[in-house]
Amino acid sequence: MLINEIKDKANELRKHYSLDSIPIDLEKILKDENITVIEKDFSKFEAQVNKQISGMLYIDGDAKLILVNESDGNKRKIFTIAHELGHYYLHGGKDAQSEVFVSFRGDSNPRETEANKFAAELLLPDDKVKKEYESTMFPTASYLADKFNVSKQAMSIKLEQMGLSYIGL
Numbered sequence: 001m002l003i004n005e006i007k008d009k010a011n012e013l014r015k016h017y018s019l020d021s022i023p024i025d026l027e028k029i030l031k032d033e034n035i036t037v038i039e040k041d042f043s044k045f046e047a048q049v050n051k052q053i054s055g056m057l058y059i060d061g062d063a064k065l066i067l068v069n070e071s072d073g074n075k076r077k078i079f080t081i082a083h084e085l086g087h088y089y090l091h092g093g094k095d096a097q098s099e100v101f102v103s104f105r106g107d108s109n110p111r112e113t114e115a116n117k118f119a120a121e122l123l124l125p126d127d128k129v130k131k132e133y134e135s136t137m138f139p140t141a142s143y144l145a146d147k148f149n150v151s152k153q154a155m156s157i158k159l160e161q162m163g164l165s166y167i168g169l
Contacts, residue, residue, distance in 0.1 A: 001090060001110075001114050005031075005119060006086075006090065006114060006118050006121055006122050007126075008118045009089055009090060009118065009121075010118055010121035010122040011121070011125070012126070013029065013122065014125060017029055017032070019083070022132070022147060022148050022149075023078075023123070023149035023150075024082075024122060024125075024148075025146050026078065026081055028081060029085060030042065030066075030081075033064065033088070033094075034064060035063075035064040035065070035066055035085075035088070035128065036060070036064065036065050036066070037066045037067075037068060038065055038066070038067050038068070039067075039068055039069075039070035039077070040056075040067040040068065040069065040070055041070050041071070042067075042069050042070075043071075049104075051103045051104040051105065051106075052069075052104065052105040052106070053067060053104055053105070054068070054069055054072065054076070054080045054082050054083070054103045054104070054105050055067055055068045055077075055080035055083065055084050055103045056084070056100065056101065056102045056103065057084040057087045057088060057097075057099070057100070057101040058100050059097070059099045059100075060097075060098050061094050061097060061098070062096060064088075065085040066080075066081055066085075066151055068080045068081060071094050073151075074147060074149075075145070075150055075154075076151060078123070078149060079119055079123065079150060079151065079154060080103065080119075082118070082119035082122045082123050083103055083115045083116060083118070083119040084101065084103065084115070085118070085119070085157075086114065086115030086116070086119055086121065086122075087101040087103075087111070087115050087119030089112055089118070090111075090115065090118055091111055091115070096166060097137065098157070101115075103115070117139065120154065120157070120158060120167070123148060123149075123150055123154070124148055124150060124154065124155070124158045126162060128148075129144070129148070129158055129159070129162065129163070129164075130164070131165075132144055132147055132148075133159070133164055138164060138167060139159075139166045139167065140166060140167040140168070141155045141156045141159065141166055141167070142145070142155075143166055144159070144166070156168070
């Protein structure tokens with residue numbers, strides 16, 4: 001899937017749910033789609049597969065769950081929820097009767113990469129990032145990350161993708 005298609009899908013979703021303010025309120029989407037978010041201890045499963053798990057999208061009939069790693073920080077959990085929504089909207093989860101998407105940290109297969117791009121586009125829309133960036137005398141990744149309720153790493157990546165220089169604090 002092309003990055004422009006992913007951006008369009010994220011923009012369409014923000015517009016549909018009137019998600020104009022920052023940070024983006026994912027609760028509107030979750031409530032409307034009847035998706036429950038549960039924090040889960042993945043440590044036993046992680047030990048078995050020898051990989052870290054950020055989250056999981058589980059669909060079985062009317063049951064729709066996003067499981068997030070309970071040991072992650074709040075900003076990481078928010079990104080994981082947005083990532084799992086990427087699977088839901090981009091990879092057929094919305095239309096599935098039964099589906100499981102497991103998001104292992106560091107996986108770079110096309111579906112995981114697309115879900116990450118979707119999450120970044122949903123949480124960090126270009127126009128909002130640019131507006132906040134331009135209204136700040138000394139733009140730091142930390143300050144902007146706090147405004148959008150994302151990690152400093154996610155904000156740094158977004159700023160670099162947009163070609164905006166920033167202070168790494």
